[in-house]
Amino acid sequence: MGELIKISNLSKSFGDIKVLHSLDMQVESGEVVAIIGASGSGKSTLVRCIAGLEPVSGGEILLDGVPVVNTASTNGKVGMVFQNFNLFPHYTVGQNISMPLRTILKMKKELAAQKAKDLLNKVHILDKFEQYPNSLSGGQKQRLAIARALAMEPEIIIFDEPTSSLDPELAHEVFETIKDLAKEGQTMLIVTHQINAVRRFASRIVFLNKGKIEAQGTPDYIFNQIDNHDLKQFLRQVNFEDI
């Protein structure tokens, strides 16, 4: 499988504050990469740069060989699922999926509605088709956001702490959906603190520490083999919070 994302020597600063320090990273298509790290370590900044939402300060991000400079340059290849959902409140659940298809891809109304139904069925909220997002639970909102991202058939979906604002049971629903996608071979990049949830299906875990990749490898390597002081301390801390 080919290299979908190639990041070389990436740096990012906000004013005088250096957030990412000459970072190198690759994502192959079909991989599910989890990004973990303490709050403020630069996880959001990294994925937002990959998405084109933040301009980079140095280095380069290639998506399918094309440099990412803004959201337009990702050309619909990157989908994003946000912590606070960012659903469109003025559209019904069905329209949240069908309207982007109609507006951007000029898809026919019936076709777009059918695609919306298929995707809502896939994330188990087809019965909410006619309702507005404000009537959904947090978990349902996030599953709708995932379905909306899937509709554009992106090559990679980025999740930035998709379950951080959810209760544990609702977070579980969302991770079940993400796990289903992993089984289908969807390439994903998942920033999360719920490492116990992602270790079951992540192909690789990247530990970000103070804007640098401190360690990376298979879940087994990260959890059982590697001996890294900062990582061990971080894992202890999150495991404690997870309970």
Add this chain to the structure above:
Amino acid sequence: MRNLDFWVIAPYFNLFPEAVAITLKVGIGGFILAIILSIIAGSLRTRKLCKAVHFLLAAYVEFFRGTPLLVQLFIVYYGLPSFGIKIGPMTASIVTMGLNSGAYLSEVVRAAILSVDRGQYEASAMLGYNSLQTTMHIILPQALRIAVPSFMNGFSSMIKETSLISVLPVVELTKLGNQIYAKTYHPFEIYITMAIIYFVMTYSVTFFAKCLERRLSIWVN
């Protein structure tokens, strides 16, 4: 104290529909123009554009907010003809009221657009919306939903302010009142009647606004 006698107005009732129609025509026409202008000016002011455009938009808003409507009316109706632009009193009224209210409402639209969450822009961009599509399909519908109560207040004010156009050669409600007064000398009865008619119109707008807000509130966050 003199006895009230509303019957003195009766002979002039046949003149009312025409006057009400003119009042409504100017009120509704001006309001529609104000909506269009305010959406265009309000949206443009939230965007990164060249300085000249921003200066012109700011000048428009500040001029119409900082000078009396009556003076604006005179400028448009009496002043423009000296530049070879001749317009009738009705058109002058609609244009002036539209420009005036549009200036106020553009600030409402601008504030409403700025109050839409940044996440909406990011979600749109990630799905592939371009900037114009984001504004038209995602941001404006939400901003206008926020602006509806202010728009309806603006409409209500506009109907009341149409009484100012009685200074132009147009027989709208207030002018009709003046004319009947000149013939009957019963000011109280006449102007109370006019006030009631204005009230019925503005109250209808308020009532309609409440219904509209209730309908729109189903998708509010």
